[in-house]
Amino acid sequence: MTGKPGAATGGLYLHILVLAIVIACELIGIQRLSIGLGTVIFLPILYAFALGILLNPAIFKASAKFLSKDAVKLSGAMITVAIMPFIAKFGTTVGPQISKIIEAGPALVLQEIGNLGTILIAFPVAVFLLKMGREAVGATYSIDREPNLALIADKYGLNSPEGAGAMGVYATGTLIGTFVFAIMPPLVHGLGIFDVRALAMSCGVGSGSMLAACTGGLVAVVPDQKDIILALAAASNILTYATGLYVGMFVALPLTEWLYNKARPSERATA
């Protein structure tokens, strides 16, 4: 497809390998582990990602024979392509539930502001507990998915401390985000404090894999609410796609900057 015969074969091996991984992971299926607080849910998407990493040419040298650099690059392009049918399926769950979505409208819109909770929790940990420098600004102002990373790159450059912080959280989130978002929501549900609709509409954080993990975990523990969980998560994810960058640009980043300058007034004087 890229015009070079070698690349085309590499691409073929890539798709066959993905097919094999997918079959293996779906055969294992959803697994549950009951612990005191609630249930830890293991989803096929977790195994697929873990197997993908294990067979990644950068980790498993034998893979490099089959997967060229071009094939790895194609794999990157395939993520955004392969997530599309999932996003479309997710959208189709909203239409039939549209009246319930509108009913939950104010909560759905306002929970976008709740995403600023990252500053509330992560900023003090980074600045006061871990004594991080300006890396903390890039690291804690948002969940640092692609648009947020682009904003930091644009404003500070990626070879700045802020850029290093944002890239660190981005890379870590890419590696463990699916696991965190599969395990956390069922445990929070186990506390028995929050409305399952609130847990569902918070799943939309602007990352397809985190969305899948979060809703997958919730549906596994509350299967009879599946339709409304999917619909609310889908609706909130669309809202995050639409508003995330602007909330980051006009609210979260200025707020984090201001907090940092308050927390470390001496640095400001010397800068």
Added chain:
Amino acid sequence: MANHTTTANLADDLPLNAEDERKIDVIRHAGLLLIACAIGLVANWVGTGTSPLVALPGMAVLYVACIIGLGFARFVPFYLPSVAWVSLIAILITIPGVPGAAWVSEQVEHLNFLALATPALAYGGLALTASEFAIARRSGWKIVIVAICVMIGTYMGSVVVADLFLRLGQ
């Protein structure tokens, strides 16, 4: 200083051009999407036992929704990511009262949402580059702790606000 230079080099292959969808080749994507949908049908088959033939009409609808979404992201004069367009189209064609909505809902019901995400995660694991592993390793344990706090904070912040307003609305 040397450290900073390498970080910048490492950043070269991060997906920062992700929003530059104005230049996407819709025809090439249509082909890649066909592969993704085929693997998705197999995932759904193995995961739920639903035969690909039964699930095919639903997948065909999703395929068309994705292609139209890609086309919109490419040609509409203001920017909205293709995933947002795809979502909006999928919502529109399932709102009760829209012609064919009931049929679409019935067909996509044969597809398990989670099985459709499995192929993307497999590609995701294989697509990680040496530099992404290097950034994660270089950032060290502090960043791992901060990243986990960021994820918990983003999620729990939304949960608390959403729960509060759901209660107020009752």
